[in-house]
Amino acid sequence: MCAPVSSVNWQDLLIPPAGLAINTAVQILCVRRKTPLLKSVYAGFAAGLVFTVTAAFRNSSGLSAALADAVIYAGLGYCYFHFVNLGETARRIRIMREIYEAPAPLTEEGIAARYSAREMLDKRLRRLLANSQIAEKNGKLFINRKSVLIMERILTLLKIIFTGRDSEHIPSQ
Amino acid sequence: MKTLIWGFAIFADGLLVQLLVWRFRRPQRQTKAMLLLMFGVALTAGLAFFLNPGGFSVFSVPSPQTPLETAHALSLTVSLILAWMITFSAVEADSPSLVIMRRIKEAGPAGLDKNDLYQYLNDELLLTPRIRDLITDKMAVETNGCYALTAKGARMTRLFIFWRKLFKLDKGG
Numbered sequence: 001m002c003a004p005v006s007s008v009n010w011q012d013l014l015i016p017p018a019g020l021a022i023n024t025a026v027q028i029l030c031v032r033r034k035t036p037l038l039k040s041v042y043a044g045f046a047a048g049l050v051f052t053v054t055a056a057f058r059n060s061s062g063l064s065a066a067l068a069d070a071v072i073y074a075g076l077g078y079c080y081f082h083f084v085n086l087g088e089t090a091r092r093i094r095i096m097r098e099i100y101e102a103p104a105p106l107t108e109e110g111i112a113a114r115y116s117a118r119e120m121l122d123k124r125l126r127r128l129l130a131n132s133q134i135a136e137k138n139g140k141l142f143i144n145r146k147s148v149l150i151m152e153r154i155l156t157l158l159k160i161i162f163t164g165r166d167s168e169h170i171p172s173q
Numbered sequence: 174m175k176t177l178i179w180g181f182a183i184f185a186d187g188l189l190v191q192l193l194v195w196r197f198r199r200p201q202r203q204t205k206a207m208l209l210l211m212f213g214v215a216l217t218a219g220l221a222f223f224l225n226p227g228g229f230s231v232f233s234v235p236s237p238q239t240p241l242e243t244a245h246a247l248s249l250t251v252s253l254i255l256a257w258m259i260t261f262s263a264v265e266a267d268s269p270s271l272v273i274m275r276r277i278k279e280a281g282p283a284g285l286d287k288n289d290l291y292q293y294l295n296d297e298l299l300l301t302p303r304i305r306d307l308i309t310d311k312m313a314v315e316t317n318g319c320y321a322l323t324a325k326g327a328r329m330t331r332l333f334i335f336w337r338k339l340f341k342l343d344k345g346g
Contacts, residue, residue, distance in 0.1 A: 006239035008176065013244055016252070031340045064174040068249055071177065075252030082259040087333045087345050091269075091303045094346030096312060096322060100330040105319035108304060115346060117299040121291060123346065124270045134277060140284030141277050149278060152271040158264045162195050168267050168302065 008068075011059045015052055016072040023048030023077055027084070041084055045077045091120060176242065178234050179218075180249025187214040187254065201309060203265055204258060211254045219247055266306065269299055 027044025031037060052073040056066035086093055098114045099106055106114075125141075128134045128148075135144045143149060156166050191210050200206035221236075228238040237243040263271075272294065277285045304320065307313040312326035322330060337345060 006241045008241050008245045010241070013241070013248060016248065028339060031342075037340070037342070064177055065245070068176040068180060068245060071180070072249050072252045075249075075256040078256045079252075079259055084336075087337050087342070089270075089345065091299065091346060092306060092312070093330070093333050094344060095300070095303055095307065096326055096330040097334065097344060097346075099313060099320055099322050100327060100334075105316070105321040107318050108301065108320070111304065111320065112296050112300055115300070117294055117296045118291065120269055120299050120346065121273075121294050124273060125287075125290075128270060128273065134274070136287070137284065139287050141273075141280075141287060141290070142284045143274065143277050148270065148274050152274050152278075155263055155268070155271060156275075158260075162192065162261075162264055163199065164196075167272075168265070 008061045008065045009059065012056070012061050012065050012069055015055045015059065015069045016076055018055070019048040019052035019073040020076045020080060021048075022051045023080060027080075037084070037088060041081050045081065048073060048077055089124075091115075175235055175237060176245045176249060179237060179246040180253070182231075183215055183218045183246070183250040184211075184253040184257070186218070187211040187250075188257070190214055204261065204310075207261060208254070208258060211257070215247055215250045215254065218250075219243060222246075266302070269294060 023044040025044075026047040027040045030040035030043050035043065049070070053066070053070055056069035059066065059069075094115055095111055098111055102110070102114075125134075129136060131145075133143075133145045133148050135142045160166050187210060191207055194200075194206075194210060222238075222243045223240075225236065226238065228236045230236065237246050273290065276290060276293065279285075304313070307320075307326065308315055311323055312329065313320050313322050337343070
């Protein structure tokens with residue numbers, strides 16, 4: 001009996017990680033050339049995607065293997081985007097950094113003195129206003145763009161499915 | 174096409190197992206438990222392919238028959254698992270930006286007073302739960318009300334400090 005012929009080859013396994021490497025390199029290059037962080041992430045992702053799709057279609061494994069390579073790359077690129085985003089927005093990372101850089105262990109009050117809820121809120125409001133996702137008029141805040149609301153609805157749905165609550169603080173009615 | 178179908182199917186199975194386990198009892202260290210479950214499912218599928226070199230079919234979709242096909246399908250699954258791991262962190266904990274959007278939406282056409290937001294989103298809601306997460310995930314330890322990083326927490330913090338310095342960025346958060 002003949003051994004089954006593989007519908008994929010070694011290149012199919014290597015193309016997505018190579019795409020991710022290109023994504024990372026382009027993104028770092030862009031940031032070091034003073035491109036805003038979000039734009040640098042988009043530029044890196046696009047460069048990696050172009051490489052992945054081109055290399056996958058030039059490879060001899062066919063359309064379905066090429067599509068799978070693109071999906072694998074998209075998953076890896078999504079992870080990298082969030083890795084960069086974690087450093088930018090994650091509270092846990094910032095709290096760990098404050099504890100790490102303090103000369104002695106910190107109390108909760110000590111942590112709050114270095115990184116308070118007010119600072120967290122100020123930064124987020126600045127970002128939301130800068131991206132025009134919200135608007136401010138006479139001290140009142142309004143929704144400007146629905147995109148974040150859609151994301152909020154999707155995450156709320158996932159929260160209800162997996163945790164039975166729509167928030168870590170407020171139980172579902 | 175089988176790489177795509179099997180890659181997604183194994184991930185979907187993992188997701189279903191996670192949902193069933195979470196409905197029964199939510200683990201304390203959710204991300205770690207989720208990864209163990211998901212990779213367990215992927216490993217089981219990999220073993221099933223390996224132990225059936227002649228292949229088998231589910232709903233007329235043939236299984237991967239060669240080690241390369243198996244590796245390609247599992248690469249897709251792993252990429253989806255990692256993407257889900259990142260997304261799940263936003264399901265576990267409330268994102269302050271999304272909470273802001275939700276509060277503004279709830280305020281309706283009159284808009285949300287900025288001061289209400291500062292009163293609602295205080296240290297107790299934004300800071301304390303994240304410090305607790307660090308203890309749960311063994312990133313930090315608490316002794317007599319003082320917090321210090323564990324070796325694991327310090328390693329992670331150094332990685333993010335290095336990455337932020339590479340980008341010439343501030344502390345973030």
